[in-house]
Amino acid sequence: MDKNVLIQYVEMKEEIKDLRRRIHENERELAKLENMIVTDSVTRGKRGKKPLGTVKITGRPTAAIALKQKLLKKRNDRLTALEAELLELTNQAEEYIETIPKSELRIMFRFYFLDGMSYLKVAKQMNRMFPKREIKYTDENVKKRIQRYFENVPQCPDEKC
Incomplete structure (x- = not known):
């Protein structure tokens, strides 16, 4: 065991801190998207060159919400794995320090x-x-x-x- 354990430990802590920050940002964006209502107006069709009229459509951006939720789940899974790895590195770093x-x-x-x-x-x-x-x-x-x-x-x- 050498000093690289200590260096890896410090770097892993910073990586976890960065990942938590990204997860927090993702959660904020997801909350904004869930409260967002999208509105658009479209034509109902055409008879020749004349439109038959327009319709106003409202809804939620479900595709964007689904993408953000998928990304958030991946990041949370990665965070769990990194925290387990950090625990092992903590033990190794403490063992090194005890020597x-x-x-x-x-x-x-x-x-x-x-x-x-x-x-x-x-x-x-x-x-x-x-x-x-x-x-x-x-x-x-x-x-x-x-x-x-x-x-x-x-x-x-x-x-x-």
């Missing part, structure tokens, strides 16, 4: 990768957790520690990549 020898780094990794905090927020949270520390955490400090960990740790130490 980090230093407790302080494990906490930083959980905040940054699992909770999705920025470096600045991680630093603030770490300062709250360790208020008696002489040198306070900064966003640069947190960023460098995470980067150094990945530089110094061999990837896939137990298995061949």
